[in-house]
Amino acid sequence: MPEPVDLIITNISRCATLRGAKRPRTGAELERLSIVKGAAIAVRHGRIVAVGKARSVSRKVRPKQIIDAGGRFAAPGFVDPHTHIVFAASREHEFDMRVRGKSYVEITRAGGGIHNSVRMLRKATRRALQSQAMPRLDRMLSHGTTTAEVKSGYGLTLRDEIKMLEVIRNLGRRHPVDLVPTFLGAHEIPREYRRKKNRYIELLINEMLPRVASRRLAEFCDIFTEAHVYNIKDSRRILTAARDLGFKLKLHADEIKAMGGAELAGELGAVSADHLVMVSPRGIRAMAKGGVIPVLLPATSFALGAKAYAPARKMIEAGLPVALATDCNPGTSMTENMQFVLSIACTQLRMTPAEALTAATINAAYAIGRGDRVGSLDIGKAADIVLYDAPDERYIPYHMGVNHAACVLKNGKAHGVPYAGHTLL
């Protein structure tokens, strides 16, 4: 007896399922996309109930609705595991300054950088922040991202960090893209605490973290571990307190200097360490030992015009489950487009297209604690599927700077742009 389902997507010429990963993929597994040619996917209540050869799936189900993929390539929706998409003002003037030779640290010291976004965010209402973030989420979705992490960290007061996290929660409820909230109160040292960093750290530990925890406003606690902000000792102190309150941990680590951020991530068993442009061999070993997922943000290196990119190949060789993210933020990486990140990962990090797709889907899902729900086309997982105007996974990073996503499904609901055929039965 065929099972009644809500939807079947048929006529998929090539389907990268990435199925069967019980943990993030490493080494040669990074290229194992578990391709099905001539595929179909059946969906009920927003979840995948069958995926495989079209003939076999069709026989099993009686669908209410059919989407004809028109021979397109299908893959899991992107998971973007590192973003700062809630902010009050773009910073294209700093982009212009940087092109003229000002460094990141110089711009920061001149009242730009994160301080600029903090100043603007504190003045902004919840409503303004929300309405500005919505088109960013729309752009994410239209380029194939169906789940994203979003960080606080432009408030840096109890009130404003809570405001940001509430905005993130509301956005997640109102927009199809699923959001995973991260508390990043230790994104900078607020101006008013410039010469009393320890007092701000006490505020973080004694007031902000407990409040965020009790209100369940964030799953992760993140920190900017770098010479000009939080050193290793500060970071250990804050992250240990967060861990004790039940937060899972993330670090902005070794972006500007190799200062032991990756090592600390390994020591504390952080879920991910992010950036890692300057990571040391010791840091790589510590991440491997601690089971840390390296989240690489090559669009940031690109936007900064940096010569150095994170040593992705070394991390892959060391057995680390590399993930990719946009780092979407108004200062150093203004992009919502994971396809663009794939192009940078392939050309600059020398990741293969298959590795990059794995890093941007299943590994990215594990990097935000969602590996059991999204990131691959497995039975029981969310029907988060992108139909691409592309023959295969290689074509997406190869054909650069344009949007190949023809149709994006989130929980089985089709969004955006036209696709080959959509029949209501």
Place this chain on the structure above:
Amino acid sequence: MPEPVDLIITNISRCATLRGAKRPRTGAELERLSIVKGAAIAVRHGRIVAVGKARSVSRKVRPKQIIDAGGRFAAPGFVDPHTHIVFAASREHEFDMRVRGKSYVEITRAGGGIHNSVRMLRKATRRALQSQAMPRLDRMLSHGTTTAEVKSGYGLTLRDEIKMLEVIRNLGRRHPVDLVPTFLGAHEIPREYRRKKNRYIELLINEMLPRVASRRLAEFCDIFTEAHVYNIKDSRRILTAARDLGFKLKLHADEIKAMGGAELAGELGAVSADHLVMVSPRGIRAMAKGGVIPVLLPATSFALGAKAYAPARKMIEAGLPVALATDCNPGTSMTENMQFVLSIACTQLRMTPAEALTAATINAAYAIGRGDRVGSLDIGKAADIVLYDAPDERYIPYHMGVNHAACVLKNGKAHGVPYAGHTLL
């Protein structure tokens, strides 16, 4: 008495007109965008008849049609002065090979590279080539390009080069994007002439060039001047013959090695020398002396994962009128998006957003002999205008990897995506 016009575009918050350039812009002029705030543009018979403050333009004209730009930023349509968009097959498998460590020359020697495209193009019909190129032109237009140069060079026989040039002519007649054809019979040495290069050069000079000239199928003659293809002596011989037949000249110069391509461009008074990644100080001086426009193709360096980019700042300092292009081609730069090229130019070549916009509009127009007709919003020029979902020129390269063009007008006709308001009177 108000003058009757076909169209007025009003409510432009900021308009980069780039008007008044009687020659390509150099030095500090590269940043002179001749901005009008609160602007309007009036159009008749596809040409600009008035541009300036909205109040003053409105008073002068009686329009049949109004486009409300909704406070958007407006700029001239991009001119893409170096493309190879007529080809028979994409080459994403070579992209994958390159990521795995194969060099450009290795891929070429293994039967890949240009030879691959030559093999495929010779087998393709005119109709197939045309129908494949149309969506590429659509993507160009939707990302803001309104005029483009297109090269032959995948045929390398009299018959197949003529076929390509006829396809280019047909595309230009059928698609809104205006095309400028370039003969590039000296793109490679065809396999069948591998050990008899001089015989192919004779074929180029004695048969192909005269035939292309007599049929007026190309305005420019271009050549790939590089160690593994045409050396300086070959190049001088071919280009001199082309010049004698009335062709304007272009060179692919100094991309892989500084071998005197820029110097030759200067010596022969070529309109442009393109690539120039390895150009020498002597080459820069020769281009300045010969009035040569350097056309930089940073998307190619990016796609190749090269460490080196063309020394744009040195060329600007030397007084050269730098232009930008996509180099859209299936092997080394698969992108139609000039906005993406602007992002690379700013972040990697350290051009400012204003310089990059000038390089991609008015200077690019001069690089293909169209400086008198397109590339700026001057009275009498084509009404080729892009309305951007962006506040200013800095925002376009800053917000990377997405399409900011909300409405693209070619000869005063609006194409593509929605805009704020469009009223027929």
